[in-house]
Each structure stands twice: as C-alpha cells, then as structure tokens.
Amino acid sequence: MKPPSQRTLRIVVVNTVPDGHAGMQAVDAQAQRNAALRIGLLESGYDIVASLPADIFLPERIAQIQPDMIIIDSESDARDVLEHIVIATRDEPRPIVLFTDDQTPTSVDAALAAGVSAYIVDGLQAERVKPVLDVALARFKREQKLLDELSDTRRQLAERKLIERAKGVLMAKNRLTEEQAYQRLRSMAMNKKLKLAEIAQRVLDVEDLL
C-alpha cells in the first residue's frame, strides 16, 4: 500500500471564538490568529477539510469527517472537548496539534511528555508551520508503529495459546502425540484455507459444544 502523500491529509482546524465577555479586541485578535494559521497551512501545501466551531457538536462532526490531524489553539477552552475525543478514540488515536503565539520556548519533546500527540507551533509564521507538522506526524507515526508492534506481539501470544489448547484437545481425544496433533491442525487449516489460530478456535468451539 502506498503511503498517503501529505497533500491528501485530512486536516480539521477547530476555531476558537472568545466568549462575549472578552470584548471585540479579543475577538479580532483570535480571528487574526485563526487566519494566520490557515494561511500557513495552505502555503505549506496542506489541505483543510473543515474549519469547525469549538462547540458541543464538535465530537460528532469529527467522528463524521475522520480527519488525519486536528489543529487547535493551545489557549482554547474547547481543548477539554477534544480530550473527550482523545479518550473515546484512544484505540485509533490521531495527532492533535496545538498552536500558540506564546513566545516561551517549548520543545516538541516537552509537549509530547505532556500528552499523546500534542505539539506546539511557536508563533504563526507560515514557514514555521510545515516543519512542525512534519515532525508531529513523523513522531505520531513512530509511536503508532510501536503500539501496533506491541499489540501484534500480544495477538501472536494469544494465538499461540489457542493453538496449544487445541493441540491438547486433539491429543486427548485422538490419542495423538503433540507432533501429530500439530500436523492434524495444519492440514485442517490448509484444507479449509484458514489460519492455524482460526482452526484452533474452531476445534475449541466444537469441544465446548460437546
């Protein structure tokens, strides 16, 4: 399978609208921040599939759009709404990128320690957006690969347990040696075009029924 190019990434930007008490100045400043980010993304060749308001419907919209990456202002109070999505989808996480014009120096590593896939863009200059997103994605993919490998190992272990139990059943029932039981399982799997673990599961299911 060909890895998707960056241009096909589905990016959702969550817009923060300051509440009424914040005053027009804050609303304008926020609009400028949002615009600067969008320009930065577009100039870097990223497509934005949606720009969503940070409201109660955000989780539903994100579930529909299934973006590859979500970008939100680090100062937004809607970040806790996103936390809901992080936990609801923790088996298939997606990177969440934070942007901020806070000038305190922050390394990507420090942001990573703070939570899964949270990254900071210092300042909003267009030329800075792309490298940070590239690092964010690379880190995210690497972490995912490690997690996938871990769950692969767990699955293999579980499969091996199934096969061992199925072998035990065959040995007891048909008075076979371990090697013979294994060969029996193998030939059943080949005849039925199933994986060894799947055939083992069927043997155990039948045993359960009887």
Add this chain to the structure above:
Amino acid sequence: MTPTKTVIKVGFMPLTDCASLVMASVLGLDEKYGIKLELSREHSWSGMRERLLKGDLDAAHVLYGLLYGVEMGIGCAATPMAVLMNLSRNGQAITLSKSLAEQGVTNLEALAALVRRGNRRFTFAHTFPTGNHAMFLSYWLAAGGIDPLRDVQLVTVPPGQMASNLAAGHMDGFCAGEPWSGAAVQGGSGFTAATSQDVWPDHPGKALGTSAAFADANPHACRSLIAAVLEAGRWIDDSDEHRFAAAEVLASPAYVGGRARAIAARLQGDYDNGLGRHWRDPDPLQFHAGGEANFPYLSDAMWFLTQHRRWGLLREEPDYEAVASRVNRVGLYREAALLAGVPTPSSLLRSAVLMDGKVWNGRDPRSYAASFAIHKRALK
C-alpha cells in the same frame, strides 16, 4: 544542594473552589511561610495538565480524578503525580434543563422513566472525561438505573458554556462546579436536581496537585505551600463575612469574574433550586472544616480509581493501595499541618455512605469497583 524554591507558580481554573489558593496569595499567607505564590488563570484542564507536566506551572488546582488519570496514563502519557492536599469538599451540582421540569421531570426517578421511554437521545455534559464531575454525574445517573454510557450521551463542555448550551436545548443537563451551576439556575435555563453532596456527603473536591518530580525535589516549598493554603481555607470557613470577602475577591476578572453576590450565595450555602425551593445547606462547599476537608485520605484517591475502573477508563485492575499511597503525600501534609496548627487524623481511610446506600470505606477497593450493576468493565 538545589537552592530552595521560593516563587511557586500555581495554576487555577476560574471556579469558586479556587478560593483558598487565591486567598493564600491575597492575604499574604504565602509570605508568612517564606514563599511567593504566582497565580496563573488557566483556560482548560487539558492546557493546565500540559503546563504542569512541562514545568510552566509548579502546582495546580486540579480535578482529583484528572490527576489520577494522568498518573494512570488515561488519555495522555502516564506520568508520576503528587497530591499535596485536598483543597475543598462539596459544592458542585447536577443541573437539569427547565424544559425537563416543564414536562414534570424534577427528580432522578422521573428522568429515568423518561429516558426508558426512549423517544429521543438525551445528552448530559461534564467538564473532563476523567474528572470529578464526570464521575459524580455517572454515579448519579447509574444510581437511578440510567447507564451513562449506553442510555444517554455524555459530552465534555467547558463550565462557562454550560448554561447557554442548556438554554439552547443542546443538552438536557450537566454536572459542574460553581459559580456555573448557580448561574444556570439564576439565568433561568436550569434547576438543581442534586448537589454533589447529595451524591456523596463530604466528597473530596479539587486537589492541590504537582508532578511527583516537583514534590520530590521541593519538599520545603511544598510544605510551605500546604501550610499557607491550610491557613487560607481556615480563614474562609471562619465566618460568613470571610466567605463574602472571598466572593468579592473572586469576582475580579483576574480570578473568576462576575458579580460578588452571585458567587457568594452558594459559597455561603444559600441554595435556590430554581423550582421554588430555598435552603441553607448544612454541607456546602468547604475549604477547611477543621482540616477534615484537607487531609489527603487514601480512600478519597482510591474512589476515583474505582470509578475509572468501573467505567472502563482503566482497562486493568490497578494496585489501588500502592498507587494512592505513592501519589498522596500524606507525610508532607502532616508536617505542613503541624506548621499551621491543623489537627490530622490517624487513619488514612474514611467511611461514607453514598446516595445509593453503598458504603465506601477504602478497605476493599477491588470488590467495591466490581460491585456495581451498571458498569463498563471489560468482560474477561
């Protein structure tokens, strides 16, 4: 030797229960113990968590459940954390929409009956997936026979947006702290169906949290911080006048913002449920209660772990006792309490009867977590 830390950056969320931290600074109690609090008003729990872990903040006013979520790695990388003390107890609320009341739904039984009829989807909001409000809301719904994860939809909404979402009909109810629950009643969009002290009398509220690394490296600063906040809590709880003075300070936009009288009402225990019932609550939000509200009981901490386990946020059985005793810094607290002249109990566990009659005493957290009919523990 590391130099002794004297300036401590503490994050808080604009909620009434941040009062003891704010008053420790306003009354100069921090300086009495040789430290200087630098308070930072935060925008979201997620942002505060991140700034705490990055070291932008040294300590924070934090949802007890959230801090344990970080320790256990729920929704973020697992990071060793520390609870220095409880900041408060009681004083949160479950608010339902006025339109439910107009249909005659004014209590949990009526709500359960309506949800069972299943004519539409019901939505309830809390403030953070691992936090206290999520756990109290879920507990309350489940005690009424409503499965919070199957029968209704739960969402996370910042507390300041609760009342407007309720008024707009986007949701049917919410669980949050003050002044936001009182604001929804005063604004006419909701009524108080239950206070959090109805769910669990004298439940723990916000914790004073740090990273374990900070607590390990700065025991002296931590002791001073605890002692100063203990004195501030004692001062607030001392009289109605002090509570009102705290409300006036919190009304400043630098802290919570809003009208002092509106903040003062529930801070002083004056409740109006929005349906014509007024009462003086004997168990309102408390910041000290002779130290009872502040002691970092291990049973308080373990309760959140049992509920995280109950709702499947924790997928495996944690070592409840080991986790709670490494996170809650009881030793530091006892030393600080001695400095501030606050008595401490000898037992690390306390007992309570929750709204459904179940007893929680911290003695057998595994059985307790497994004892609920409505749950989402993974099936083995």
